[in-house]
Amino acid sequence: MSAYEPPGAPGTETYDAVVLAGGAARRLGGADKPGVRVGGRALLDRVLAACAGAATTVVVAEPRPTARPVLWAREEPPGGGPLAALDAGLRHTTAPHVVVLSADLPFLEPGTVRRLLGALEGTDGVLLTDPDGRDQPLVAAYRADALRRELTALAAEHDGGLIGLPLRRLTAALRLTRIADPVASFDCDTWDDIAAARARIREHGHVLEEWISAVKDELGIDLDVDVKVLLDLARDAAHSVARPAAPLTTFLVGYAAAHAQGGPEAVAEAARKASALALRWAEENAVASEPTSSPSDKPTDAG
Template identity: 45%
Template sequence: MNSPVEPAAAEGLAAIVLAGGGARRLAGLDKPMIEVGGRTLLHGVLAAVGPADPVIVVGPERAGFPGVRWTREDPPGGGPVAALATGLECVPPGATEVAVLAGDLLGVTASTVRRLRAALGAGDGALLVDEDGRRQWLAGVWRPVALRAALPARPSGAALRRVLGGLSIVEVPALRGETFDVDTPADLDRARRGARADD
């Protein structure tokens, strides 16, 4: 049964999920489509932003994701800033917040997105910060107007931390495992062992 407060909780929220990249350290595997615990990483991230409208995925289109708007950065492989710029083109003017997440995050949940939204306040963005104090640039909620103002004229190849680092950012300490992503075979083995342990 759907919660009657869920639609109101997502009012004004859009989502951009970055699901491109070559996954060179994983022998070219399509990282967002890797299965852990019976579902793909991308399915897990999309579940975290489920109430958002629209949900925009930047990357090659995959089957089995109804209700998602697909788009591709220009040029393909142009990096996360180019992907963000393309995703923002699909965010409607009425959206006051946009969740920006990597498509290979294993630990983000709907609760993560709610905490980030609650922390945003008057800031330009709210980001998860890992246990070492590192900002997770692809695990945040932002004001779309601030993102658009910060984007360079030529986003291809630019670094997110340099483009967005000057904005007003609220740091949100991550819960255990919340910033875990899958970059290497060791990461994947660890994730699958953890999923089996939870069964």
């Protein structure tokens, strides 16, 4: 279950998101990088899940099916480079803060986005750095007015406008705060990177969380629930009733919560009731299994 964050807490600012997903992916042999699957989900869908809190999400690329609704934009001409793409996406945003992301970040999470937004006070932008200390300007949060100001200035300085200009021309003009995060900043430029990402999510410490996130995306569910509560329920049902009772009971708990149009609290309450029932079932079974006295065992009167 998500931790409560009071209104106005750092990281809860209203923001829009711009995701750049139109690169040529030359180091992947021209493959459709945003559509490459890691943990059963397209890289683009993983990034969109991380910025699901955005008021508006703009993806700069040719339209494609996505797990979440987005606006589509395209730089002119297509392939004009990251600054031209950013400018095209920014034109569809209105929030004072903008999260700017590439579409190849398999380990980006909503908590990282909140941390970037929460550190924006007194600066033009906050970006992550990779394990080698290199800036990652496409894993960052910016003040929208600062981006628009500097993009306008750069376009005016060059005959070709923003086409072909590198991102460092923009970041060099901004006051930036940097946060080191070797995991969230990991991007997939090569097939070796893809293989490493796929291997990491199958490690014991990550696989369950990754699977739950993948299932929720596949089913279009945004509900955050206490996974431990459901696992405890499954254990109680399996031990107290029968092993097949575990998945069936958790399904029924989810159905009951949905029928009541409830959120995480409704799931927790339904799970509590089902766990209590499983324990009562086990107690009855234990009593029924105790040996009982036969009439011949009863003591008789001596006289």
